[in-house]
Amino acid sequence: MPQDKKVSLVVIRRLPRYYRYLSDLLSQDIRRISSKELSERMNVTASQIRQDLNCFGGFGQQGYGYNVEYLHEEISKILGLDQGYNTIIIGCGHLGHALANHPGFKRRGFRMIGMFDISEEKVGKQIAGIEIMHTSSLESFIEKNPVDIAILALPKEGVLDISQRLIASGVKGLWNFSSVDLEVIEKGRVAVENVHLSDSLMTLAYKIQERETYKNQSE
Amino acid sequence: MPQDKKVSLVVIRRLPRYYRYLSDLLSQDIRRISSKELSERMNVTASQIRQDLNCFGGFGQQGYGYNVEYLHEEISKILGLDQGYNTIIIGCGHLGHALANHPGFKRRGFRMIGMFDISEEKVGKQIAGIEIMHTSSLESFIEKNPVDIAILALPKEGVLDISQRLIASGVKGLWNFSSVDLEVIEKGRVAVENVHLSDSLMTLAYKIQERETYKNQSE
DNA sequence: ATGAATTTGTTAGTTTTTTAACCCATAAAA
DNA sequence: TTTTATGGGTTAAAAAACTAACAAATTCAT
Secondary structure (H helix, E strand, O other): OOOOOOOOHHHHHHHHHHHHHHHHHHHOOOOEEOHHHHHHHHOOOHHHHHHHHHOOOOOEEOOOEEEHHHHHHHHHHHHOOOOOEEEEEEOOOHHHHHHHOOHHHHHOOEEEEEEEEOOOOOOOOEEOOEEEEEHHHHHHHHHHOOOOEEEEOOOHHHHHHHHHHHHHOOOOEEEEOOOOOHHHHOOOOOEEEEOOHHHHHHHHHHHHHHHHHHHHHOO | OOOOOOOOHHHHHHHHHHHHHHHHHHHOOOOEEOHHHHHHHHOOOHHHHHHHHHOOOOOEEOOOEEEHHHHHHHHHHHHOOOOOEEEEEEOOOHHHHHHHOOHHHHHOOEEEEEEEEOOOOOOOOEEOOEEEEEHHHHHHHHHHOOOOEEEEOOOHHHHHHHHHHHHHOOOOEEEEOOOOOHHHHOOOOOEEEEOOHHHHHHHHHHHHHHHHHHHHHOO
């Protein structure tokens, strides 16, 4: 039964992980897998896997388990990876450069069709085969080439202005690498996914500290 | 009362965000803030802020609120940002390059002291003022220069081997950008924080899809 | 073909996380 | 100085997330 009510974000965030493990299984030529076996590989409970998948429908078979290829395909549909997304990058610093060259994206249907920067000296150069344009030509570009996703890899000072222009131009999703919480500002007007690298690093610092104190306690 | 029992990771993951907002307040010269006011800025409940902070102690004052500078300082201690961390990067591709140049890290006490790559032609070159060394000299380097954190920015094929060598050398934390779940493999032997960029992008794809269907429904 | 062993979908129970409510200390105002 | 309003800490209630349990469907071995 296909998705009677809104699925919570914690479940959604686990789907890419399932997808990843299923890809691995496929490349090992494993054709079927039970929730129990998968749960051991992933270090989660089998219950959770079954619950998660059943938010979207019954993909398995009693006594058999899940067909790896089928489930892989279904999750890709759920995530919308079969849609294809025209993607641009705003900000061609080191990070924008790295993201443009990230191998995984193209493979999953994210087509890089434009790169933008505010620096005159970068404009005209190429990154990953794409010519850098000046940010001022953002609107005219999007008008000719519909854009689904914009990757924000620019300093946070410029983010607010740019994101408003992007939304006005009809961009559907923002992948934000700057340290502002865009979803708070643009609440509901666009899909936002933040990647707060600094936050993640701070979390690591905490985990290290925690581990040290834990170690000392058990001595 | 200082931390009677283990604080859950969901709370920890919110701390960097509080820290960020407090930094902003400081730069605006705002000296005090109530949980209510902060909750409105951050789009969370005031209850949650008070609960979260009280996991670590009473930093506020009834009738007054929180002293921004003091709270900012305390959170930085909780996260362990006052410790200082010797950090190396493994893998000097585009991503390693970008991370080496990330401005926020040095400011928060993460000292980049070494970069490593397996490619002979990269060895000897400099990134962000640091000379790239060959991965084979990893152990001898760490012996002379104690390393706290290693940033893994190499293809996943090499990650398992490298992480085991890092752990054996006494590295305390791994910041993993490859698409493997290190914490599953190295369970408990080291602090791990994953940044799964592809997962994040897939989540964005889902959010876009969800928003579209939501839009259609309300028409 | 039959029975035992699997293994899912699903429901019920448990734990965790979030939100609300309230008491009392402190600050600001009168 | 007294009064009033503010607002944190804390406890209690509600909601969300997770785990366990089990009937029904299927496979696999004999």
